[in-house]
Amino acid sequence: MHKRGLAFYASIYRKILIQDLKSKMSYRADFIISTFGMIMTNLAGFVTFMILFHNFPTINGWDYHHMLFLYGFSLVALTPVQCFFDNNWNLRFMVQSGDFIKYCFRPVNVFFYFISEVFDVKGLGQLAFGIGTIIYAWIKIGIPVTVFVIAKLLVFLLTASLFMIALMNFAAATCFWIKGSGYVMVIMFRFKDFAKYPSSIFEGIFKIIFTFIIPIAFIAYYPSLVILEPSNVPLLSWISPLYGILFVYLSYRFWMLGVRKYDFTGS
Amino acid sequence: MNPKRLLAITRAGIMESLHFRLGIFVTLFANLIYLVLVYYLWKAIYDSSGTAVVNGMTFTDTMIYLILATALFNFLEMFVVWDMSRSIQSGKIVLDLLKPMRFRKYTFWSYTGNHIVQFVLTFIPTFIVVMIVTKGAIPIGLNLVWFLIATVLALMINYNLEMLVAPICFYTESTWGVNIVKETIVLLLSGASIPLAFFPEKARMIVQYLPFRAVYDIPLSILLEKNGSDTWHGLLSLFAMQIIWLAVLTLAGNLFWNSAVKKVTVNGG
Numbered sequence: 001m002h003k004r005g006l007a008f009y010a011s012i013y014r015k016i017l018i019q020d021l022k023s024k025m026s027y028r029a030d031f032i033i034s035t036f037g038m039i040m041t042n043l044a045g046f047v048t049f050m051i052l053f054h055n056f057p058t059i060n061g062w063d064y065h066h067m068l069f070l071y072g073f074s075l076v077a078l079t080p081v082q083c084f085f086d087n088n089w090n091l092r093f094m095v096q097s098g099d100f101i102k103y104c105f106r107p108v109n110v111f112f113y114f115i116s117e118v119f120d121v122k123g124l125g126q127l128a129f130g131i132g133t134i135i136y137a138w139i140k141i142g143i144p145v146t147v148f149v150i151a152k153l154l155v156f157l158l159t160a161s162l163f164m165i166a167l168m169n170f171a172a173a174t175c176f177w178i179k180g181s182g183y184v185m186v187i188m189f190r191f192k193d194f195a196k197y198p199s200s201i202f203e204g205i206f207k208i209i210f211t212f213i214i215p216i217a218f219i220a221y222y223p224s225l226v227i228l229e230p231s232n233v234p235l236l237s238w239i240s241p242l243y244g245i246l247f248v249y250l251s252y253r254f255w256m257l258g259v260r261k262y263d264f265t266g267s
Numbered sequence: 268m269n270p271k272r273l274l275a276i277t278r279a280g281i282m283e284s285l286h287f288r289l290g291i292f293v294t295l296f297a298n299l300i301y302l303v304l305v306y307y308l309w310k311a312i313y314d315s316s317g318t319a320v321v322n323g324m325t326f327t328d329t330m331i332y333l334i335l336a337t338a339l340f341n342f343l344e345m346f347v348v349w350d351m352s353r354s355i356q357s358g359k360i361v362l363d364l365l366k367p368m369r370f371r372k373y374t375f376w377s378y379t380g381n382h383i384v385q386f387v388l389t390f391i392p393t394f395i396v397v398m399i400v401t402k403g404a405i406p407i408g409l410n411l412v413w414f415l416i417a418t419v420l421a422l423m424i425n426y427n428l429e430m431l432v433a434p435i436c437f438y439t440e441s442t443w444g445v446n447i448v449k450e451t452i453v454l455l456l457s458g459a460s461i462p463l464a465f466f467p468e469k470a471r472m473i474v475q476y477l478p479f480r481a482v483y484d485i486p487l488s489i490l491l492e493k494n495g496s497d498t499w500h501g502l503l504s505l506f507a508m509q510i511i512w513l514a515v516l517t518l519a520g521n522l523f524w525n526s527a528v529k530k531v532t533v534n535g536g
Contacts, residue, residue, distance in 0.1 A: 029438075029439040030439060030442075030443075030444060032444075033439055033444030033445060033448070034443050034444035034447075035444075036444065036448065037443065037444040037445070037446075037447035037448045037451070038447070040447070040448050040451045040452070041447060041451045044451045044452075044454070044455045044460075047455060048455065048460050048461050051461055051465055051466060051467070052312070052461065052465070054465070054467055055316075055321055055322065055465050056312050056315065056316045056321070058315050059311055059312055059315055060311045060314070060315055061315070093353075174293070178293060181293060183293070183294045183297065183341075184293055184294075184297060187294075187297040187298070187300075187301055188297075190301065191300075191301070191304065194304045194308060197308055197311075201307045201308060201310070201311035202307050203307070206303055206307065210304075214300070216304075
């Protein structure tokens with residue numbers, strides 16, 4: 001495969017994106033119902049959160065507004081995986097039916113071509129919801145608004161988003177080896193619901209597992225500490241950007257390994 | 268309908284599920300990790316609350332409730348809406364409708380096979396793990412029998428809910444949206460994501476009479492002998508609610524399906 005420049009891939013992405021949006025527009029009812037569904041899932045998550053706080057005023061020393069910030073942070077951090085990497089959900093059907101082979105015949109990176117095919121517009125609703133929550137909690141906690149803090153917020157939101165992308169790549173790629181692996185993705189996607197709680201709740205061996213192996217702690221907790229407790233940031237928070245990049249790279253290699261395996265078995 | 272034919276369909280469903288053995292093993296493993304997450308979250312919540320009993324639920328009660336709700340979810344999840352939407356897109360639905368058997372009946376019995384496999388291979392192991400970990404916090408007695416009956420009823424109610432929602436796809440050509448709305452409502456209002464006992468008083472009054480509760484909350488309440496299900500009166504009223512909702516949903520589903528099926532449009536196939 002030829003190595004191509006970033007500009008080349010950017011222009012292809014734009015073209016594929018426009019095609020995808022055009023085809024989505026032709027199913028207007030679907031678009032409206034999907035957006036409504038996305039709002040519903042966010043509302044349901046919020047209601048669960050409120051019910052929890054209705055019964056328990058603090059969780060592990062975290063009060064309502066700090067938890068709300070963490071919640072909003074996790075929603076925003078989960079937007080990129082929702083918007084840009086949604087096609088991973090179709091991978092197992094493509095692989096099972098053999099349609100996946102079409103991606104292998106193009107002179108572009110297989111992973112790039114496959115992922116770029118779908119842009120999920122409804123993820124933007126979640127983004128708006130998350131930003132609103134962050135702003136509300138931000139005001140209530142009284143975090144100072146400076147350019148530096150906002151720059152930090154953006155960098156660490158981006159960092160946090162890497163982990164879910166990597167996790168979903170890993171989960172989706174299992175279908176190259178395991179038949180009927182759809183549930184791996186479903187459960188991995190449910191793990192994200194735990195990102196909105198402080199990871200200090202884990203103990204012992206599971207603290208290590210949920211920090212480094214299934215890095216739920218990095219989806220919101222560690223990156224958000226940079227903003228929430230600027231005087232007492234743990235080392236792991238500062239390392240998180242590097243670890244995120246490494247994790248995404250590993251998931252990409254794993255995904256591509258699956259593609260190679262797919263080629264060998266044929267279909 | 269000849270029961271032999273129904274059994275044959277169920278058998279085919281069982282064999283189809285058993286084909287994905289590794290998938291089942293992975294599911295079980297992923298479930299165990301999920302259970303660990305639930306455990307730590309609720310342990311932290313109860314530790315910071317300072318009291319052992321909240322709304323009549325102890326930590327152990329909450330754990331058992333949520334873990335078994337997840338296990339029930341795995342085994343009740345039917346993907347009818349997904350499967351149907353894919354058959355509409357591919358045109359396979361026409362072949363299914365042409366079969367010399369009512370579509371709704373055929374689908375139900377072929378899913379039954381899958382349910383049996385899931386029950387034996389994921390629900391029972393989870394149940395045993397919970398029993399061992401909680402050291403006999405689950406009362407053992409007649410309630411197990413009532414739980415099984417309630418679960419079968421829950422399964423039928425869930426199927427009818429799915430069948431009530433699936434035909435919406437015929438009209439809207441939307442599947443993800445319809446399905447996610449259904450799933451979100453069911454999971455929240457059935458007590459699968461947070462036990463109904465924690466809902467505020469007024470919300471609980473309303474939720475109590477909705478059909479969603481009959482899917483997760485009623486079987487689990489019966490198993491844990493909560494909500495007065497340890498008396499005959501309480502038990503019977505819970506069963507009565509399940510049966511009434513089953514009847515209503517079956518009737519409504521039938522009517523809706525019969526009118527919706529005429530609307531099926533298949534592009535190619």
